[in-house]
Amino acid sequence: MIPTAIFGIANNGLLAITALLTGVALVFLALWIAKLISPRSFNPQKGEAYECGIPTRGESMSQFKVGYYLFAILFLMFDVETVFLFPWAVRMRELGAAGLLSIAVFFGILVLGLVYAWRKGALEWK
């Protein structure tokens, strides 16, 4: 039993674009309604940054702790590698022993990468 497509629309790209445009329409319409009915008042104090009540010091769009970027880079490495696991996971039963062997090598490299990052202390938050 194969579930039939909704309204018989077989083109999933069209449906994805519909969902995307629905999201855009939701934000656009709600902002438009809010603009129509919300009050407006002007005060120079309102435009300031919401921090401590005193004028903000220094630049906020500044360089920041490198630890965050380190984790982002680690993520990039692992995520790209997990993307390669997906096609194998779907065809696992058909590929059999040869597929298992080759993915084991790939998987070993992935684990080695994690071990390396761990030993290098990249997973410590300093």
Added chain:
Amino acid sequence: MQDLSFITSWIDSSFRSIMPGWLSTTVECLLIGVGLLLVYALLALFYIYYERKLCAAFQCRLGPNRVGPWGLLQSFADMFKMLIKEIIHLDHIDRFLFALAPYLVIIASMLAFAVLPWGNGLQIIDFNIGIFFLIAVSSIGVLGILLAGWSSNNKFTLIGSLRSGAQMVSYELSIGLSVITMVCLAGTMSVGGIVEEQADLWFIFKGHIPAIIAFVIYMIAGTAETNRGPFDLPEAESELTAGYHTEYSGMHFGFFYLAEYLNLFIVSGVATLLFFGGWMPLHIPGLDGFNHIMDYIPSVVWFIGKAILLSFVIIWFKWTFPRLRIDQLLSLEWKYLLPINLVNLVLMVLIIVYDLHF
């Protein structure tokens, strides 16, 4: 269980009899859009009420009980209040990115929302790589949050968004690996296909030990992904005012609020899809009478009911555990969940190879 696609195919054939094909497709796409919008808004309103009532119950309070019977109209009142609040124009922000961020957050949740298996024959987007598409679009949300924090030009939002970026990006790995574990068992990435595979037994029973481990990891990572519960340090209100959406006001803030609640539903919906059979009723092989009775409950009720029950667990986390520190959060993911997940994937492969699953 009855195939609900007869409704949509009936609408389709009646449209086609009165107008040309391209026009009927356009009208149907509009119908889908309006339907998505309605369900999205109603679920968000329901979730705000649900969470507030549950939170009250966990803290021995009554919760909202003044607006309407049992406070049922409270979230409508909240939404209306948000609409009539002023949207403050700030003069220190990056205007374009500031306006773009809510769009990205909402689009990410709307696309993921449309992929969920709503019912038998009611699935909207059914790519053959459905679950992969879902992971891909849900990561657009991180981009929206990072942009919101950066463009606000505020120290609180910068710290909040960077924390959120590191957290969501790390925990996405665990979600991905849990999904791979279940895709191994299902042998397909299509959302409809995964549901069909669970017709005789749900995956959490079929895959027993590795499936249960994958489920637990998925729930922890999903909680972190929605910035909730013990993982709410991007918006830790006692240290960062409101984190990445500090500078947003009125309806602009409302979008982040909306997306957060909808992400809660999406995370529990995906857990339902992967582990509890999507819209598939509870079937036990050998008990035909029981299976037959279960088939009488409509598939939409099954899906939404299971998703709401799983969200109860996530809300329960929030009111039970204290907030983690950023170093604890990252070491939990990278030193515990990720290695466990890798071992679990190997375990699942072994179980499939030796045919030890049900």
